[in-house]
Amino acid sequence: MDDETARDQVVTAADRLFYAHGVHAVGMDAVRAEAQVSLKRIYSLFPSKDDLVVAVLHHRTEQWATGLEAAVRAAATPRDRLLAVFDFLDAWFREDDFRGCAFINSFGELGATSPAVAEAVRAQKAAFQEYVLGLVREEGLPDVVAAQLAILAEGAQTTAAISGDPAAAAQAREAAAVLVDAALARGEHASTV
Amino acid sequence: MDDETARDQVVTAADRLFYAHGVHAVGMDAVRAEAQVSLKRIYSLFPSKDDLVVAVLHHRTEQWATGLEAAVRAAATPRDRLLAVFDFLDAWFREDDFRGCAFINSFGELGATSPAVAEAVRAQKAAFQEYVLGLVREEGLPDVVAAQLAILAEGAQTTAAISGDPAAAAQAREAAAVLVDAALARGEHASTV
DNA sequence: TACAGTAGAGAACGATGGTTCTCCGTGCAA
């Protein structure tokens, strides 16, 4: 097995375990067992557990971006593309192993003690906001709407995680629709005056 | 020192330490040092660290409710009372030691391993939603608005915590105002038709 | 003064976990 596939197996296994049980609750030996890669090899690929956590977060960042972009691309109009973000959340919340946002969870667990983890989480959230901002601008809406939609998305994630009820996605979607339409109405009003 | 004040000192000290550094990062010995209460005493008051964590969360729940209710009471109109929730968040986010919502952080850290902690967090969030629901009904708005406002509040908390920027409160407040006004307009429209 | 009971300081204990090390088997080169 070459380094690349070993690395992949370790990251995938660690992701699964960390997400399901939390980082502290999972020992490196459990990662070794799940990944079927020796501890020696793991430590040759990742200098420390902290580095592995960061690698897992980067991996999740890519996965998330890929899935989100696919969901958005499937929508027809700019307005639907904005709301597709929340449909994407809805589908995610309904998955059996949904346990909230891995980034928010990791931040709560390690943000105070690991600057590298805190930075990885910050980067992911910033990237998401940037992505939403792009969608908002396509719609010709003011930038502030992007921040509002991002806040709705974050709130839906924590609410769904803690309450265990996926309904938060639909509620956030409805709120997003109201915000978007209100901004559209204001824009049209402004342009017609 | 009687049991009650000892208990208070321990909970207050543990709250400060857990919030600042996370639960795992703080040993019971650090709690003992900060609270100036012997380990023996601590363990006679709380059977385990987990029980202490739950006690801290309950303490925070009361503190939060008290502060929020005071902020809401200071507002004049029902609409202002709804928005006062976000002004309360704004003031909180600007505090020097703000490190996000302790409940969300604790859930991320321990929710997967400690049912008692998960339940305490769930209870706090449910109580908050219930409180917002009361304010929304005072305004004569449909219940769904309460869920939307609660999601905005949660999103503002995680966004402010991760980005480190208190602006999320003002952005959420603006979104809340739009949602409330839209609901009011729909209501008036419905009653005038 | 002698004593019983309590509480505190801090050592001790047992478990766990991150990280490193040792030992062994394997495959490859000459």
Added chain:
DNA sequence: TTGCACGGAGAACCATCGTTCTCTACTGTA
């Protein structure tokens, strides 16, 4: 075949931490 570099399995090491225990000091009482 011999020697060697490599990788794996898992023990070992060291630190930390939750929890308990021991020993000592002190308080109030007869």
